Amino acid sequence: MGCYPSRIKQRFPGYDGPIELASQTSFTVSEVEALFEMFKDISGSMADDGLISKEEFQLALFKNSQKENLFANRIFELFDLKHRGAIDFGDFVKSLNVFHPNTSLDEKVNFEFKLYDLDDTGFIERKEVKQMLDALQKESEMRLSDATVEAILDKTFQDIDGNQDGKIDKDEWINFVSRRPSLMKIMTLPYLKEVTTTFPSFVFNSEVDDIAT
Template identity: 30%
Template sequence: MGLESSRLQPEEIEEMRAISTFSEAQIKTLYRRFKHLDKDNTGSIAVDDMQGIPELAMNPLSRRIVAVFDADGRGEVSFRQFVAALSVFSRDAKREQKLSFAFKVYDVNNDGVISSSDLFIVLKQMVGSNLDDAQVQSLVERTILEADTIDNDGAISFGEFKRAMFNADLENALTIDI
């Protein structure tokens, strides 16, 4: 995919437009940013290098966000994965896409539900040392009790997550300008 060269080919731009909500100009901007992050010029960014992106570095969930970007778990992110994942943060992304991304951030073991252990890991990352483990566990139990309303199985399904996030302002919380 054109990453060896300094420019994207027209067919590559069209492919990126097909998998994202970005315009051609935005894709070119993302490509320049990607090339800057791809320091060894391999056509991919190591997951650890993504932690250096300023917008991610200050987010306590940066490791989880990057893990969602690295959908295949190879420890690196291709330009295609980069564009597809960032598309979720576009103003033109649908609410369902934003919900799906947020759900994946919380579903640490990627089993399709947010279990008590998944939620504990994410909340612990969010609160750091501000709460002790017992306080975090209490918050986890309360959250699951409130959200697990469809099947009462002790975990939060995507449907339950959507219901719990009904009033959340994801459009602003999960939107960045490219």
């Protein structure tokens, strides 16, 4: 079994072992190994290249590789840590880590801010919030008048943009979510602490056993 990790590295480009990833994240070694089973399912759904493409990511979320979604696209961009148009296993675990129940609130707040900062300017601007509203309307088939959309934007920036400069900076965002903690609920996925029961087959090919022997 000693060559098992090297075979994985050949098949999965950029593969980081479970011990290394556990040391860098809130996941245990067992949870990382279970996540590898999830990763293999997703990365092999359309092409057996050991990476998750944008289409495979969308397929995993929507059961449809062609469905466009602003938030799914943005999450894919943030998960693609190496900016190569695909997610490797290390990217996958390190990015999912922000949703782990044991990850700090600061990391969750920072990720959510980046999620809404669509243009990566360090600010959430009015046009970006409008993009999100338009995307939500499209997804829900809800139709709001232009006047209603503008009223929502006005109220949003009145509540969050403390210095009224027309954009939301990191400090203003932190202040806003601290007053509305319910907004952070989407940043924690409790099942990530139960992932070993969802993907138990890691027990049969554990890399930790290989190292121990």
